[in-house]
Amino acid sequence: MNVLLYLVPIALLLGLTGLIAFLWTLKSNQYDDLDGAALRILPDDDIGRTNEGA
């Protein structure tokens, strides 16, 4: 049963990482415009350009 000593903490840590990642996405407003995000990847006018902000 010694294996539990590190398996259980690893499992919890993985779960916790997921939770923190989700809370971070929530905090940075990534769910505000779900439909827009799906469309914004379509135009490829950014190819060939460098350092284009916004």
Place this chain on the structure above:
Amino acid sequence: MAEIIDFSTFVERKPDGTAHMTLAVEGVGCAGCIRKIESGLNKLPGIVDARLNFTQRRLAVDWRDGEIDGARIVKTLQQIGYRAHPFAPERAEADETRQAKWLLKCLAVAGFAAMNVMLLSVSVWSGNVSDMTPETRDVFHWLSALIALPAAAYAGQPFFHSALRALRARHTNMDVPISIGVVLALGLSVYETAAHAEHVYFDSAIMLLFFLLCGRYLEQAMRRKTRLFAGNLASHKAEFAHRLDGKGELTRVPVAALQPGDRVLVRPGEVIPADGSIIDGVSEIDESLVTGETMPRAVAAAAKVYAGSINFSGALTLQVGAAESGTLVDEIERLLQKATEAKSRTVRLADRAARFYAPVVHATAALTAIGWLIAGASFHDSIVTAIAVLIITCPCAFALAIPVVQVVAAGQLFRSSVILNSGDAIERLAEVDTVIFDKTGTLTLPDPEVDAASIDLAMLERAARLALSSRHPLAVALARRARQRTPYPGASEAPGRGVRAVIDGQAARLGSAGFCQTADAVACESDASFIFFACGGETVRIPIRQSLRPDAVAVTQALAARGLDLIVLSGDRPEAVGPVASRLGIRQWHASLTPAAKIEAIELLKSQGRSVLMVGDGLNDAPALAAAHVSLSPITAAHLTQAQADAVFLGDRLAPVLRAIVVARRARSLMKQNLALTVIYNALAVPIAIAGLVTPLIAALAMSGSSILVTLNALRARLPMRGERISEMRVPAMTVPMAEPEAKTRGPMAPAAVELMS
């Protein structure tokens, strides 16, 4: 004409010298639009950032103050091809957004905890039947406690807060038994863990919270979506006013920016932007949105006018002012207040169930403990069994049974162009047995239509094309019939009288009888207004009347077929109401009613035990809408009226009224089914719990099983209904396909509506 437009009420200035404005944008429908709008604006000098939220169809713009202004941004968008309306987000909307984020956080925490506790619980369950040592089990239980306790303390807040609020107000809701159940389950589990017991309920408690938060979040998301949509529509409707300053210069300002005492110029064909009194000018105004009366009223200096009326013939200067006592608006406000106070508080189905449920559950648990004590069990075992009863009856399914149906039904109504203002409207709509319609703007379309039956088509086309040169509302209605959309060259308008032009070498005039030099009397039919057209020695009289909504006859018949009593209560004249009622086959109709008389009629029906649905749009209907059991109004309704309605419907058709009732009735029967399902579940599970046979495994299975069952049942509301195809019903031939390049004066922006709903 170079006008100054002032958007400053919508601009938010920041200390670092930048300004921010939010705009609701119409016509956004594809990926290209995002790029076009954003890059188009970012090219302008002075713009810091422009970002379009595609989901909400809203654009956020930041710019350096002084280098560019709001008007320029709106103009640029117009040049790119999008209409944009400055937008001031309501406080309620911001609150809802914050609430949604909080619920999502709670949901995430509960989800994380439920999964990890389950990981430990499943190990314990399988360990219990194989070779797990008690020490390992204890470690797992303590680990579960470590995860579940803080998670429940955080994720349970929405329920704990609501339960405390209810208890403080000395009544109970569904959150009270939920909170008690969760707290007891956790408490018992900690105690049992300390006592090295075999069974703990951390997983049940945290899973319960997870399921309930899912339901709560969905419900909230639906509410937020409708509010957002309504906010956009309101901004699309927002009108502008021409404000006169001290030097007599005109500025175009949003109506929201008008202050009492401002002087406003209203040109012919424009909507009067605010309540006030006329200080200069003579005209006729159409007050059908205010009183339901379709005959124009002649007004001159010192007359009181109300927002939403349409100015017909002459330019008016008006002083914006809060209505003095004794005016119509004042009377309506007073009636409204009374009606809202008198409105009996309907108890929602869920609350009624909760009121009954909580005492029964708690009594059962107490009796279980006492029963086992009498039967000779130890004090510890009796309490454990009693708490198991509480856990198994914890109203997970109960709390989901109604909200989930509500969410699904509200989503369906949303797709059929009905936007709910209040959450419990669905239940009340289902109880309706009498439908009262207002006439003007509700049964009839808000904009008048040409009755072309008796007119030569060539003459009509010429008249319609000539009408393109006029801004008079009757001419605007006629102009919609023009196939050729270019005005005649050289057409000139005599304000308040008519337009003249030379057509094919012949002098032509369109306007009043006097203007066209005809002696035709206007007496015969009084439910129509007339516009005259003289060309080449021939004169025709073109009747323009309020036409019924295209599917009004079919919808009223369908409503009557469903056993609903239909009544028309109108503020218009009897000779205008009678024909409409008889065409719709409605026998009960009353005309020339004051707002107070409408309320009296509703009160009378209520005292006979009827549940009344009021459908109305005028300012004069607002008190009646508040007094009725449930109310609907078209999106074209007066602002005050719309605020009173439980739901608003879009478009030219009346079908949403029927659809709302049908969907609500089905939703109600599903709610009842769901309640029955949970009762059956409890009837099966409670005896097992009382017998002391519930293990955590059984509790987990029973609770998730019943929750999934009611959710699936609620989803049945989305299945197509038997024989219900009203949305595809054929449009009767009385509507003509009309070219409509520009938005109507009062109409909603239908394409935008369709986009957002897709």
